[in-house]
Amino acid sequence: MASSRVLLALSLALLTLTVASLPGTPTALSTSYYNKRCASLQPAVRSAMARAVASDPTTAAAVLRLFFHDCFVNGCDASVLLDDDTTTNLIGEKSAFPNANSLRGYEAIDAIKSAVESACPATVSCADVLALAARDAVSLLGGPSWNVRLGRLDARIASRDAANANLPGPGSSLSSLLDAFQRKGLSARDMTALSGAHTVGRARCATFRGRAGGGANGSGGEVINATYAAELRGACGGGDGAVAPLDVATPDAFDNGYFRALMERRGLLHSDQELFNGGSQDALVRKYARDGAAFAGDFAKAMVRMGNLAPAPGTPLEVRKYCRRPN
Structure with a gap:
């Protein structure tokens, strides 16, 4: 009887090992996943990301935003990087309403992936490259660093409809923001900390x-600093494509300036100011505004939790050689 149980246990262990080794099968994420597979991975990503930021500091915020928009749509699977392909009827997420005119940084990820492929061919997923690049983007701008759990695989499919449905918009209310993050298993604290990415x-x-255009009050009824509103009207004189910094004081430094701006009623987006508008997150905004270390620590933890979002079971997965198309 005992020997039968031993044989059963060994058989189950062998089956688990076999399934985990099949191509396209997700594995548990681990900070040591590439230690033997690609020991030079993290220095390669860091070096390539540093070159991109040195050339254009705004690339860091762009790459960080790519990671958010990837993970919030069917998990962290690099689906946001896929180009449309009429030959395979692939309609990607790049053309979704929240992404079409705002996401960029694709070329930086292409360059990083190319450097990684040179070091470790057909080994590292684009999803893992993006996760590491986002971490390095933050730290290169003076923000926190954290140990990235690795072992993601890349989706062979993407969904524009899912991107349109899942990504919170700039006009989101506090309740809709909380709901969107809760549906991903992320807490109200995670939501507020992750919103701090708008400090760049x-x-x-x-x-x-x-x-x-709201004068002393924004269109949603929230109070806006009148001087700041006038500055925004001036910025919009250049048309819808004109840009303004999310954190007017330090737009290219990852600090807690975003939260100080919210307390001054200088949140650029309606969804930003909703975090400090007489609601449930006011106290946390005050804490982050006075304690940058508390924000940095919570942000790093929330990034790890968001990075754990996995694609749905049955999603076709692989390690893409080129991030813009399936193999």
């Missing part, structure tokens, strides 16, 4: 014109 980067006038 810029947004198009099309996303904040309602705030700019």
